[in-house]
Amino acid sequence: MNTFEIEHLVEQYPLVKQLINLDEVTWFNPNTTTLAEGLPYVGLTQDDVAQAEARLKRFAPYLCLAFPETQKTYGIIESEVVAIPEMQAALEQRYQQKIAGQLMLKKDSHLPISGSIKARGGIYEVLTHAEKLAIEAGMLSEDDDYSVLYSDKFRQFFSQYSIAVGSTGNLGMSIGIMSAKLGFSVSVHMSADARAWKKQKLREHGVNVVEYAQDYGVAVAQGRKEAESDPHCFFIDDENSRTLFLGYAVAGGRLRQQFSQMNIHVDAEHPLFVYLPCGVGGGPGGVAFGLKLAFGDNVHCFFAEPTHSPCMLLGIHTGLHDEISVQDIGIDNITAADGLAVGRASGFVGRAMERLLDGLYTLSDQEMYNLLGLLNQQQGIQLEPSALAGMPGAARVCGDAQYLQSHGLDTQKMQNATHLVWATGGGMVPADEMAKYLSAAKV
Numbered sequence: 001m002n003t004f005e006i007e008h009l010v011e012q013y014p015l016v017k018q019l020i021n022l023d024e025v026t027w028f029n030p031n032t033t034t035l036a037e038g039l040p041y042v043g044l045t046q047d048d049v050a051q052a053e054a055r056l057k058r059f060a061p062y063l064c065l066a067f068p069e070t071q072k073t074y075g076i077i078e079s080e081v082v083a084i085p086e087m088q089a090a091l092e093q094r095y096q097q098k099i100a101g102q103l104m105l106k107k108d109s110h111l112p113i114s115g116s117i118k119a120r121g122g123i124y125e126v127l128t129h130a131e132k133l134a135i136e137a138g139m140l141s142e143d144d145d146y147s148v149l150y151s152d153k154f155r156q157f158f159s160q161y162s163i164a165v166g167s168t169g170n171l172g173m174s175i176g177i178m179s180a181k182l183g184f185s186v187s188v189h190m191s192a193d194a195r196a197w198k199k200q201k202l203r204e205h206g207v208n209v210v211e212y213a214q215d216y217g218v219a220v221a222q223g224r225k226e227a228e229s230d231p232h233c234f235f236i237d238d239e240n241s242r243t244l245f246l247g248y249a250v251a252g253g254r255l256r257q258q259f260s261q262m263n264i265h266v267d268a269e270h271p272l273f274v275y276l277p278c279g280v281g282g283g284p285g286g287v288a289f290g291l292k293l294a295f296g297d298n299v300h301c302f303f304a305e306p307t308h309s310p311c312m313l314l315g316i317h318t319g320l321h322d323e324i325s326v327q328d329i330g331i332d333n334i335t336a337a338d339g340l341a342v343g344r345a346s347g348f349v350g351r352a353m354e355r356l357l358d359g360l361y362t363l364s365d366q367e368m369y370n371l372l373g374l375l376n377q378q379q380g381i382q383l384e385p386s387a388l389a390g391m392p393g394a395a396r397v398c399g400d401a402q403y404l405q406s407h408g409l410d411t412q413k414m415q416n417a418t419h420l421v422w423a424t425g426g427g428m429v430p431a432d433e434m435a436k437y438l439s440a441a442k443v
Helices: 003-012 015-020 035-041 046-066 068-073 085-095 118-136 152-158 170-182 196-204 216-228 242-261 282-298 311-318 347-353 365-379 393-398 401-406 411-415 431-439
Strands: 026-028 081-083 102-107 162-167 185-190 208-211 233-236 272-277 299-306 359-363 418-423
Touching: 003 015, 015 311, 026 401, 035 282, 046 068, 046 118, 046 242, 046 282, 081 242, 085 102, 085 365, 085 393, 118 152, 118 162, 118 170, 118 233, 118 242, 118 282, 152 170, 162 170, 162 216, 170 185, 170 196, 185 196, 185 216, 196 208, 208 216, 216 233, 242 282, 242 347, 272 282, 272 393, 282 299, 282 347, 299 311, 299 393, 311 347, 311 359, 365 431, 393 401, 393 418
Parallel strands: 102 418, 162 185, 162 233, 185 208, 272 299, 272 418, 299 359
Antiparallel strands: 026 359, 081 102
16 A cells, blocks of 8 residues: 555544554444344354354264363363453453453363364364365265274375465464374464464474464465465365354354353343454454354454554454555554464455454553463463453443443443453463563563
């Protein structure tokens, strides 16, 4: 974009000027609609999510054998929900804003196998591809006990095929570890901002890690290019994959079940607010879609992004989606939140979810570090920087009278509210790396 085009964009959308200035901003979506009205734009249904849930259940016996850490959940990859009252009090003091209702944490940061939210979508897409290949080869049927996949016979079969993906880190971890375990030859194309320990962990699992000096977009483009030249190579496309999206969407029904067991109500009088860190958009988009199917219009979803990588906010707010990148308006896309270091948002997710999101906001890298330190201090929970992006959301929502009024969220409803911060990663961060994160916090 040239200077004139940027000036014209700012004239149309004054918020863009704040993005360019790297200000922390909160944007409440004026075009939010009901689930019934927004659902047709997604192009997926409750039935699609139910099929994904059924597929994951079929694979559970295999996962129990391949990853013993999943045995306690019978091969289902799921995380716990915990209340964080000390953190809630600390946030109220930090932001000088009362948070009405209860603040909770969804610990996808500690999901088994790869320690991040990407264990949902990434692993699901690999399993979907493996199932398809095995069924087409006449080696498997949906009625079989899938523990048969844990054998040399199947590993040898899958070794004829390869999988490629472009990643800032966590998606590559989930796809790399899962693919290698099944027997696939797998290449993860990693952008400059990917952490060294993630690359090392992948190599320890026998994954081919291809490193780039450029950002996420280049890593994805190169991964796609490699796959195009090999008919036996399957490219997992984080930007446009509906399969990945469905893997994440399964989280909605599971959360409803967890809330039921915890006696947490979600209805018109007990609203739910969920704050999801956002990179290219596949993970938070899929989860938000699943939450909408599970809780309808009683759940309010927000995406959170670094000030240096506000690609989804830029895309949805301007309506340009993947036709604009943060670099186009002079933002560098360099952030400590490696999983969120994406310059151009998924056009599929932006267009699918723009009517079902209540808003998006940004926060600085330093604030993510500060919140990381605060959470460790208050609750003894350690996350990676990007996973803290959801943490300021409740204070921003509770502090905006206009937003609350426009959605009919009166004082009584807000006192009954549940605020859920979706912690997206950090469970596998090495101790020395975590010490570095904590040392950057100013608490």
